[in-house]
Amino acid sequence: MKFSELPLDERLQRAIVDAGYTTPTPIQEKAIPPVLERKDLMGIAQTGTGKTAAFALPILQNLLQGGDSKGQKPIRVLVLLPTRELAIQVSDCFEKYQKYTRLTSACVFGGVSDLPQKRALSRGVDTLIATPGRLLDLVNQRVVSLKKLEYFVLDEADRMLDMGFIHDIKKVVAQLPQKRQNLFFSATMPPEITKLASTILRTDPVRVEVAPQSTPIERIRQELYRIDKRRKGALLKEMLLEHPEMKKVLVFSRTKHGADKIACVLEKAKITCAAIHGNKSQNRRQEALGNFKTEQIRVLVATDIAARGIDVDNVSHVFNYDLPDVPETFVHRIGRTARAGREGVAISFCAPDEEQDLRAIEKLTRVQIPEGDKAIFEKLPPPQKETPESEARNARWRTGKFGGRKARGSAENKPQKEKSQAKPQATQGKPQAAQKQNTAPTPKTHTGKRLGSRARRRLREEQARKQQQGA
Numbered sequence: 001m002k003f004s005e006l007p008l009d010e011r012l013q014r015a016i017v018d019a020g021y022t023t024p025t026p027i028q029e030k031a032i033p034p035v036l037e038r039k040d041l042m043g044i045a046q047t048g049t050g051k052t053a054a055f056a057l058p059i060l061q062n063l064l065q066g067g068d069s070k071g072q073k074p075i076r077v078l079v080l081l082p083t084r085e086l087a088i089q090v091s092d093c094f095e096k097y098q099k100y101t102r103l104t105s106a107c108v109f110g111g112v113s114d115l116p117q118k119r120a121l122s123r124g125v126d127t128l129i130a131t132p133g134r135l136l137d138l139v140n141q142r143v144v145s146l147k148k149l150e151y152f153v154l155d156e157a158d159r160m161l162d163m164g165f166i167h168d169i170k171k172v173v174a175q176l177p178q179k180r181q182n183l184f185f186s187a188t189m190p191p192e193i194t195k196l197a198s199t200i201l202r203t204d205p206v207r208v209e210v211a212p213q214s215t216p217i218e219r220i221r222q223e224l225y226r227i228d229k230r231r232k233g234a235l236l237k238e239m240l241l242e243h244p245e246m247k248k249v250l251v252f253s254r255t256k257h258g259a260d261k262i263a264c265v266l267e268k269a270k271i272t273c274a275a276i277h278g279n280k281s282q283n284r285r286q287e288a289l290g291n292f293k294t295e296q297i298r299v300l301v302a303t304d305i306a307a308r309g310i311d312v313d314n315v316s317h318v319f320n321y322d323l324p325d326v327p328e329t330f331v332h333r334i335g336r337t338a339r340a341g342r343e344g345v346a347i348s349f350c351a352p353d354e355e356q357d358l359r360a361i362e363k364l365t366r367v368q369i370p371e372g373d374k375a376i377f378e379k380l381p382p383p384q385k386e387t388p389e390s391e392a393r394n395a396r397w398r399t400g401k402f403g404g405r406k407a408r409g410s411a412e413n414k415p416q417k418e419k420s421q422a423k424p425q426a427t428q429g430k431p432q433a434a435q436k437q438n439t440a441p442t443p444k445t446h447t448g449k450r451l452g453s454r455a456r457r458r459l460r461e462e463q464a465r466k467q468q469q470g471a
Helices: 010-019 026-036 051-066 084-097 115-122 132-140 157-162 166-174 191-200 229-242 256-268 282-293 327-334 352-365 374-379 388-398 411-427 432-439 453-470
Strands: 041-044 077-080 105-108 127-130 151-154 181-186 206-209 220-226 249-253 273-276 299-303 317-320 344-350
Touching (some): 010 051, 010 084, 026 041, 026 206, 084 105, 105 132, 157 191, 166 191, 229 344, 229 374, 249 256, 256 299, 282 299, 327 344, 327 352
Parallel strands (some): 041 206, 077 127, 249 317, 273 299
8 A cells, every 4th residue: 555545635645745655654554544534543553653644644634624613723633742852753743744734733841931832822723732741731721722622642651651641641631522533552552551541532442553562673683781880881882982883872771860971971982972861951852862863963862751752763773771670661762773664773781680670671572682792891891899888879779769669668678677676786885874875865846846956955954054953
């Protein structure tokens, strides 16, 4: 099947030709016909399979058939996405597809001033692309009305749940009219996603699945390097310096601080790079992404929040600097390469305390990642012995004290509790008066609050004065 064979308006066909599309991808071929028939749809497809065109083109076709609304345009289409980057990319796609029509769209997201977004909405738009937080904010301000909505698209649903947007999604759905067409897209379909879909879609929706859930793209060649955390930066730097063919490299870090630290290591080695994460302003993130797309920088370091918000062609290599503790995230990360029929390479670093994450990833993907060439380790500095401080820090991460993967009440916390209980025994060799002083309760006010330092000092002075008077 060719795009020219689809029952799309001539103006949309011209835009498709300009975009260079000739043959629909599997998700497009299966999803466009039922959406044109105004049926609810559940699409399951990996990142980078062309989902945006799969719902945007048939929706625009239906809008053109419905004709222009009289007076100010009401919002007829809502596309809900988890991140700012994804919202901007989908908005760009709508602009590209509708450029020969009179249809309009707007994109709203947080992290920037809402004044330009309000001005765009005041002129009236057919399609609104939004992130949940900013959308609800504009709805509460009565800038956005969804009463005349006809089409609702929830994209990257599993990522929405991972980022904690479930309550915001329910609030948005409560604002929508009952009579509407719903399109639901997700890369994975765990029970929580299935339950959410049942509350949004009408009965008997069309189900479209173009690939097994969470299976990495077969064109990606994977490599694994087992290495301690302290030498990961040196390994990454050495690989980039040794392989100039790594021209467009995406590096994923688990934390924001880690992303900045990686970028600092690479900059010292004179490797052009930039880091993007939630603490960066929207302008800085867009600037870094733009420089990466135009190859002004060689390496882009990102956190998982941007794992699906990066749509860049010709990414040659993806590095998992830190393995994710959610196996599905691994699939989304490596899906940034080997797009549009090209091949790609995904390289993962695994520290000793990440072996459990590695086993979970290999179990989900059903692929045992082969180990890379170990000769490169000879060029790295020797392993450094862990200090007591670093071992304690790693232990706190593993037990969840810094938001790690294990709960605070896990069995690994029990030895720490025993230590805390054993502290009073250290005073056995001290005089009895000193033991009493150490175990004396801290003075408190009548409300039960702990006294401040000045209040405690005045209390001690008063007690000493009474003792002198009594003597």
